[in-house]
Amino acid sequence: MSIENLARANVRALTPYQSARRLGGSGDVWLNANEFPQAPEYQLTLQTLNRYPECQPKQVITRYADYAGLTPEQVLVSRGADEGIELLIRAFCEPGKDAILFCPPTYGMYSVSAETFGVERRTAQSTADWQLDMDSIERQLDGVKLVYVCSPNNPTGNLVRQEDLRRLLELTRGTALVVIDEAYIEFSPQATAVSWLADYPHLVILRTLSKAFALAGLRCGFTLANEDVIALLLKVIAPYPLSLPVADIAAQALSEQGLERMRQNVAEVVENRRWLAQQLDALPCVEQVFPSASNYLLVRFTPDSHAFQTLWDEGIILRDQSKQPGLAYSLRITVGNQYECERLVDALRRLPGINN
Numbered sequence: 001m002s003i004e005n006l007a008r009a010n011v012r013a014l015t016p017y018q019s020a021r022r023l024g025g026s027g028d029v030w031l032n033a034n035e036f037p038q039a040p041e042y043q044l045t046l047q048t049l050n051r052y053p054e055c056q057p058k059q060v061i062t063r064y065a066d067y068a069g070l071t072p073e074q075v076l077v078s079r080g081a082d083e084g085i086e087l088l089i090r091a092f093c094e095p096g097k098d099a100i101l102f103c104p105p106t107y108g109m110y111s112v113s114a115e116t117f118g119v120e121r122r123t124a125q126s127t128a129d130w131q132l133d134m135d136s137i138e139r140q141l142d143g144v145k146l147v148y149v150c151s152p153n154n155p156t157g158n159l160v161r162q163e164d165l166r167r168l169l170e171l172t173r174g175t176a177l178v179v180i181d182e183a184y185i186e187f188s189p190q191a192t193a194v195s196w197l198a199d200y201p202h203l204v205i206l207r208t209l210s211k212a213f214a215l216a217g218l219r220c221g222f223t224l225a226n227e228d229v230i231a232l233l234l235k236v237i238a239p240y241p242l243s244l245p246v247a248d249i250a251a252q253a254l255s256e257q258g259l260e261r262m263r264q265n266v267a268e269v270v271e272n273r274r275w276l277a278q279q280l281d282a283l284p285c286v287e288q289v290f291p292s293a294s295n296y297l298l299v300r301f302t303p304d305s306h307a308f309q310t311l312w313d314e315g316i317i318l319r320d321q322s323k324q325p326g327l328a329y330s331l332r333i334t335v336g337n338q339y340e341c342e343r344l345v346d347a348l349r350r351l352p353g354i355n356n
């Protein structure tokens with residue numbers, strides 16, 4: 001008997017998330033994972049590696065609470081926002097009975113996490129301007145426990161309209177949690193829904209140190225919600241979810257100095273994004289550059305340009321989005337540093353397009 005047959009049926013059928021790292025490639029310009037282009041330098045200050053770490057390191061929690069304008073009881077820290085996505089499913093969804101709902105094109109882990117736990121997935125595809133299709137969502141809410149909404153949305157880069165989010169929160173009161181994934185919110189800080197936690201006991205917000213804080217390699221994210229929700233998540237989280245070095249560096253990243261560095265990162269990305277969008281807009285192989293509230297640009301290319309493969313072969317690695325609904329010929333391009341943006345534009349200039 002093969003070991004494969006011992007696995008749960010849904011795990012046998014599962015296609016794992018195709019992360020940028022898993023997809024591989026060999027290049028020197030990596031613009032496929034929405035990382036910050038430069039590594040910050042941190043030193044370890046805690047030396048007590050013989051001891052288990054705190055489950056929820058106090059300094060990390062209080063500093064994040066201060067940064068977000070919340071109380072420590074409203075903050076949970078985990079192994080990236082990805083673990084937050086999964087903990088919510090484990091705490092709130094009965095496999096084979098409850099469902100989650102999300103709005104493609106969007107981040108892939110809501111679907112993969114639900115599938116792993118045997119939880120039904122429903123989708124309400126976004127409208128042509130990538131806003132929520134409120135009618136479709138409303139029709140499908142029966143049996144839904146979690147609605148995941150990503151804003152700014154990955155990979156389209158737009159913010160979701162606040163009035164729609166409010167309406168969604170009204171529709172789900174008492175029946176489901178609304179999870180707003182704010183992984184990229186530092187690039188549009190005015191759009192955060194964090195102050196709404198006072199009005200909605202069923203609102204959850206996901207955050208991360210992977211993007212604007214330039215710490216994707218650290219694996220540290222946050223779930224913000226009211227105390228009752230956090231208490232439930234603490235029941236299902238691992239006993240030691242963060243290693244001591246992670247807690248050590250996360251606390252430093254959330255110090256006054258760390259926050260200042262993050263704001264500089266954001267300013268640099270916004271400036272490079274403006275330059276890159278302008279350059280891309282003028283290229284013959286580019287059909288459309290979509291406005292972005294984030295650290296990446298979604299770009300639709302001409303059908304004959306073969307931009308993804310050509311640049312891949314040149315060592316410039318982008319993220320192909322063409323399999324996502326409504327995103328034919330579209331690539332997601334992380335805003336890199338100035339050198340990376342220039343390399344990209346130079347390479348794209350050589351591709352065929354409507355003006356050639």
Ligand code: PMP
Nearest residue numbers: 080081082107154183208210221
């Ligand atoms: N949400 C979105 C929208 C993301 O793009 C990402 C990063 N790929 C995550 C969550 C996960 O972030 P983390 O690195 O904190 O697990």
